[in-house]
Amino acid sequence: MVSLGTLFAFAIVSLGMVCSPGPxxxxxxxxxxxxxxIAGIISLLGVMLGFLIYIMATMLGLTALFTAVPVFFETVKFAGAIYLLWLAWNAIKPGSASILxxxxxxxxxxxxxxxxxxMTNLFNPKIAVLYVSLLPQFVDPARGSLLLQSATLGFxxxxxxxxxxxxxxxxASKISVWFGTRPTWLRVQRWLMASVLTGLAVRLAFEHGK
Incomplete structure (x- = not known):
């Protein structure tokens, strides 16, 4: 079973990812x-279905694959770190637009x-990074069923x-109007998200597989 400390740490990582710029x-x-x-909520329900697909894929073999083929895990890990850094750069590069x-x-x-x-979520590379590279870092074979741990973290x-x-x-409307009249806060938002993404990339790059 996943420990409370691990669950809390993964929730923080998930929060950082969902608050970062993305499709x-x-x-x-x-x-x-x-x-x-209402249209936004219906769209959100579709996004949630995409997450369920990723959870099922993770439960049905990604963790086992990483355990059996460490080289594959290392490749995915560094590819994920590079992608997160790319997202961070796109958030702050000259001429970049805010997600707002x-x-x-x-x-x-x-x-x-x-x-x-x-479809937006299913083909969102940021979510693929989360489930393929980050989630397995929080699974510990010593704590029981990998299937149950993956499901707990996924949900x-x-x-x-x-x-x-x-x-x-x-x-959305209030957020857009508020930030739209405060360009300084738009810049702060971009740099904050870039910092979160960079932190996740560094953590991922130097994390050792279990």
């Missing part, structure tokens, strides 16, 4: 501002909203992500 947040903010809060500067989207029916939310991440993204959907 999910851009899509949910843009969709909510374009089509309304939404894109214009077409008006879509509920079924398409759900599907787009699902912890889903809970954190759902709460944060629901808050974003419910306050």
């Amino acid at each position: 999910n947040m851009i899509y949910l903010i843009s969709r909510t501002l374009t089509q309304g809060r 500067e939404p894109r214009k989207l077409a008006i879509d029916p509920p079924r398409k909203l759900f599907l787009m939310g699902f 912890t991440q889903i809970t954190v992500s759902f709460i944060v993204n629901l808050l974003i959907v419910c306050t």
Whole structure:
């Protein structure tokens, strides 16, 4: 069983990831501002289904694969660290736009909203990094079933992500207006997210597989 300390640490990592710039947040903010809060919530439900797919994949073999093939684990680990650093650079590079500067989207029916939310998350490389590279770092074979540990960590991440993204959907308009009139805070947001991503990348690069 996952210890409370490990669970808390993974929840903090999950919080850092969900608050960092990425396709999910851009899509949910843009969709909510374009089509309304209900559309944002439907899209969010699609995003959550994408997380469930990743949890199932993790439970059905990723951890076992890393244990059997350490070289594969090391490759994925460093690739994930490089990707996180790339995200950090894109958040602060000259001319970069804030995630709070939404894109214009077409008006879509509920079924398409759900599907787009699902596809956005399923093909989100940041989430792949979280489940393929970061989650296995918190699994300890000495503490029992790897299947149960992966499920516990996965559902912890889903809970954190759902709460944060629901808050974003419910306050997207206010957040966009507030930050839009305060360019200094937009710069702070970009640097804060870049710092979180860099910290995660460093932790990942120097973490040893269990």
